[in-house]
Amino acid sequence: MLGEAFADLAAPVRALHASSGPPCWQGQCVVSRGSHPLARLCAWAARLPPAGQGVPTTVQFQRRSDQEIWTRRFGAAAMRSRMWPHHGRLRERLGLVQFDFGLSVSNGGIVWNTLGVRVFGLLPLPAAWFAGVHCLESADALGRYTFDVQASLPWIGPVVRYQGWLLPG
Template identity: 30%
Template sequence: MDPFGKIIDCDGLVVDAAIRAFHGADNGDFEGRVSVARGAGIAGRLADLFGFPPAMRDRTMRMSVRGGPDSATWQRDFDGHLLTSRIERRGSLLLERFGPVCLIMCLRDEAGALHVDVIGGTLCGLRMPRAVLPHSDSVETGEDGRLQFDISAALPILGPMIRYRGWLQPVDETPLAMPQATAG
């Protein structure tokens, strides 16, 4: 179980089976598709500080997760552009490190989806004031047994920095969860 999964369990969050399965293993390899949009101007260029990928549409994405319930390394491969981050659990909070940036996040559930909210951060170990703290609208959902993600970040005053969305499933192509049948 990765740090997200530990918080989902400990806090009793009610999320889709595909989300629970994705975060339920210590280690995993996933693949899928992704589209990335970068913000214009300074905000888009600051995405490089985090190591975010360039803009792309409907490209291959691979992801490996290595670790356990208290810390994990996530390596995302956006069609050849690598983004690695380290995620640590501190009680019910997550710390995600991208190079010199560390974001402090909390999780919440809503209608089976998992929302990730940025509530604090540091740059080179110094606390970021709220005036420069990235705002994130990030959500994971499950559809057709796949993990669906929609991750975005914007900076106060400067506007959108990045948005990437797509889906992932285990490399062996076994869905993370069986799709729910609906009466029709």
């Protein structure tokens, strides 16, 4: 989806996204969750991970010609999503929620910006509600793939943030 900009990615980010890359990556992360009752409901609907420090994390990839299925494990909790290109955007189905993301490359990493959200894949929600949903993929000084995913909603506040690192494994 990044076209020629794929070559501008840091080596660990390119390796994770390469179609011939390792099907499993391992590392650890920190997960924080919002405390608002609606934040807990949103986290349940999207099947987001529970809070924890130093959480053992694995991501397994199933790659097909036009889509990828990511199974992320945060300790014992699994979070599965399906991603595919859709009209120049990346579409991700995560639990009951479907996101459309615009992707860009910055400083060797991938920035995900939320452009649209639907519940059950049918009911569109106002994109402005999701201005606080971001993802940054990058690499650290140790040569590890790193991620920082944040979701915050108006009137609710933080829903989830998970950040950490992965290595092929």
